[in-house]
Amino acid sequence: MELRIALPKGRLLAGAAEVIRRGGIRIEGYDDHSRSYRFCSPPFQFKVFREKDIPIQVAIGSYDLGICGRQWALELLSRFPKSNLVSLRSLNFGWEEICLATCPGTGISSLEDLKGRKIRIATEYPYLAESLALRMRLREFTIYPLWGNALVYPPENAEVALTSISENPCHLFGLFSLARAEAVLIANQKSWQEKDLSPFTSLISPLREEVPPPVFQNRMPDIGEKLPSDAIRFALPDGHQGEPTFELLSRAGIHKGKKLRGSFYFGLTFPELWAKVIRPQDMPLQVAQENFDLAVTGEDWLWEHKLCFPSSPVRKLLSFPIGRVNICAVVSQEVTVNSQASLRGAFSEFRVISEYVNIADWYARRNHLSPYRVIPTFGASESFLSEDGDLLIENVQTGATIRQQNLKVIDTLFSSSACLIANEESLNMKGKRISHLVDTLKQASEQEI
Amino acid sequence: MKARRCRGYRDLLPQNIASLRHIEEVFRSSCQRWGYEEVKTPALEYLHLFTSVGTLSPDMLSMVYSFLDWDGWSGERVVLRPEGTIPIARLFVEEGKRFSRLFYVENMFRFEEGEEPREIWQCGVELLGSDRSESLVELILLGREILWRLGFEPSISLSHTDLEVLKDKEFAPLFGEGGRSHGFLANLTSLSLPDRAVRGVDELKDVSLLLDELELSYSIDLPWVENFEYYTGGIFRFSVRGRRVGGGGRYDHLIPLLGGGEVPACGFALYVDPLVSEMKVLPEDKKILISGKDKKSCFEVATRLRDKGYTAILDLGVTCPVEWEMEVEENLLHLVNRKTTKKVSGSLDDIVSGIEDSST
Numbered sequence: 001m002e003l004r005i006a007l008p009k010g011r012l013l014a015g016a017a018e019v020i021r022r023g024g025i026r027i028e029g030y031d032d033h034s035r036s037y038r039f040c041s042p043p044f045q046f047k048v049f050r051e052k053d054i055p056i057q058v059a060i061g062s063y064d065l066g067i068c069g070r071q072w073a074l075e076l077l078s079r080f081p082k083s084n085l086v087s088l089r090s091l092n093f094g095w096e097e098i099c100l101a102t103c104p105g106t107g108i109s110s111l112e113d114l115k116g117r118k119i120r121i122a123t124e125y126p127y128l129a130e131s132l133a134l135r136m137r138l139r140e141f142t143i144y145p146l147w148g149n150a151l152v153y154p155p156e157n158a159e160v161a162l163t164s165i166s167e168n169p170c171h172l173f174g175l176f177s178l179a180r181a182e183a184v185l186i187a188n189q190k191s192w193q194e195k196d197l198s199p200f201t202s203l204i205s206p207l208r209e210e211v212p213p214p215v216f217q218n219r220m221p222d223i224g225e226k227l228p229s230d231a232i233r234f235a236l237p238d239g240h241q242g243e244p245t246f247e248l249l250s251r252a253g254i255h256k257g258k259k260l261r262g263s264f265y266f267g268l269t270f271p272e273l274w275a276k277v278i279r280p281q282d283m284p285l286q287v288a289q290e291n292f293d294l295a296v297t298g299e300d301w302l303w304e305h306k307l308c309f310p311s312s313p314v315r316k317l318l319s320f321p322i323g324r325v326n327i328c329a330v331v332s333q334e335v336t337v338n339s340q341a342s343l344r345g346a347f348s349e350f351r352v353i354s355e356y357v358n359i360a361d362w363y364a365r366r367n368h369l370s371p372y373r374v375i376p377t378f379g380a381s382e383s384f385l386s387e388d389g390d391l392l393i394e395n396v397q398t399g400a401t402i403r404q405q406n407l408k409v410i411d412t413l414f415s416s417s418a419c420l421i422a423n424e425e426s427l428n429m430k431g432k433r434i435s436h437l438v439d440t441l442k443q444a445s446e447q448e449i
Numbered sequence: 450m451k452a453r454r455c456r457g458y459r460d461l462l463p464q465n466i467a468s469l470r471h472i473e474e475v476f477r478s479s480c481q482r483w484g485y486e487e488v489k490t491p492a493l494e495y496l497h498l499f500t501s502v503g504t505l506s507p508d509m510l511s512m513v514y515s516f517l518d519w520d521g522w523s524g525e526r527v528v529l530r531p532e533g534t535i536p537i538a539r540l541f542v543e544e545g546k547r548f549s550r551l552f553y554v555e556n557m558f559r560f561e562e563g564e565e566p567r568e569i570w571q572c573g574v575e576l577l578g579s580d581r582s583e584s585l586v587e588l589i590l591l592g593r594e595i596l597w598r599l600g601f602e603p604s605i606s607l608s609h610t611d612l613e614v615l616k617d618k619e620f621a622p623l624f625g626e627g628g629r630s631h632g633f634l635a636n637l638t639s640l641s642l643p644d645r646a647v648r649g650v651d652e653l654k655d656v657s658l659l660l661d662e663l664e665l666s667y668s669i670d671l672p673w674v675e676n677f678e679y680y681t682g683g684i685f686r687f688s689v690r691g692r693r694v695g696g697g698g699r700y701d702h703l704i705p706l707l708g709g710g711e712v713p714a715c716g717f718a719l720y721v722d723p724l725v726s727e728m729k730v731l732p733e734d735k736k737i738l739i740s741g742k743d744k745k746s747c748f749e750v751a752t753r754l755r756d757k758g759y760t761a762i763l764d765l766g767v768t769c770p771v772e773w774e775m776e777v778e779e780n781l782l783h784l785v786n787r788k789t790t791k792k793v794s795g796s797l798d799d800i801v802s803g804i805e806d807s808s809t
Binding site: 082120134142144305308312 | 497502507519520521524525562
């Protein structure tokens, strides 16, 4: 009997590969350099996902078994406790701690300080954070669900971060350790009850003998430096958009300056301009909430945000000739659909896969796809087609990955490039200084053309 | 694609609506006779309203439908109203505390596992501003009156949140099947009870004394829930044939927590779902299905029948559950009872007499 197993990319890949190798199962090419998502070693069918996607895929029954961090199973179960998910065993590698942390500038030094005041919680685990906030009976809280690392948010952009750490971050103060989390073997509950999974589970054993010591510390660090009150707070992108953005700034004569002690803010060689590096996906919401005055994000993420919050006070000021991608509708080459016009009725039930949940939803509604459901992913979305999805809404740069994965573009929704966004209130309050920066960046971006 | 309704949600069919409306009308008229005024609160409230009071349990809060509204970029979540009292307390504070007796009929939304209903209807009453013991008695009497008028003989159970401390092995047997009078509370105070329990018993004494004087039967029990949410004092519940159909109590801390100052309050809600299922079938209206070649005459006859208080339905070829059928033939009307096959022919007055005769 075939067993379907979901394996992780990223930080857990090496450990998962080692666990499988020790079990005597050979999978050629499951390594950091591989661009393949599917591996076969009868009777096992393996597929590679982002770690965060694995509990969802196992719970919905697309896979019998999976290896992922315990925290992602907890995240799913904290919102959907009846999910069809069973944690079978610890694999004793990839240890992290999920903790609630803050830093000196927030005025918080204990859990008691969280009660009775407005608390912003930055986190990659929004469901765990909500459940924790309710259990702690926090009276007024806002949760920032993040794509990027929550550690960079306190003290300026959030009072606390609920995040996972593998080493103690020096600028943060741990308030509470929610759980220690490591790689675990998980199973779909129905498969576990009805299917013989032992050909795989009997071969899998924990990687190490001993559990590493905890890293969580509640040692109060020194008070850091405060961001000047008249600062223009600028969010700059990490990842592949980071380098071209810094090149653009450099052409504008703006370079990195001194780092703010006890913070992730750093100065820029432009009057009163201070920057922090965060994930472009998180920027529109952060700018809307006045956590930043300005940000360089992608037009794709701005559109995604505006579809969810049409009245958001975020305004696009400039487009840059960098980070250009097309947002496309993509299907498997195996299906007969070749255009947007022939999409309707092509599938009995559309499983629309995308990192852009709101854009995917908008596209499905606009094209009268029925019935449809949007399955959110956290990257490597192209791997979902065609076993785990029918239609993909994805950014396409050259199209090489799409072709390599045996997929085809059937519609281009729009073209996106990097852009400068601002909060409307910031424009009112700091308009003159911001327009000076905008002029400088505009000149630099035109130079490139 | 097969169209289907959401899991945990129900369509209310004509017979359900008839029962719901009947309960609503009885409830509304009783409340109005006692001086209560009707309000409706929005289906959406800020989540903050329910977390800020700190009185809803995390279990309850984890069952609310919360989401970000279209302008929720600030991160402020909204919820589908999970219960009725906190929104009323919010309304009371927001409207300058100018009301004292309010009632509502509203639907509440809570996530329940499996096939349990996730949308429930409640008829609620809130008495704001009074700390007198007779406030609770007023609510108990009002609730009992409504249930009586609906044809039920409710049993009433009385307790106090502070009696929670007696739910252990030593004291629990003292309650047995429940106390039946003010004397039972006096008996309890003759024992060495924990201070908190003594306070609870003292507060219940005045309520039970007045109920005794009014010759109302009730039982005094240990508190029936683990988590009181916002209740802070005397609590009561109504049951019909062993099934809980309503309950309420005193919640003196809620309005202060919402920034409304020291305003004591109490209230109760009747649960529509168990009441509907316990109700006997309501009598159906007399319905007459009208057919005939002369469409104009059919419309005219139907109008005249409606003027006389009948439900007149024109036969458009669709299914109609009716008792009587009428054929309009120029100046002659033919009536037949579908069940008894009794036939009457003649003028409209003849027909009406025929229907009346058959119902007597």
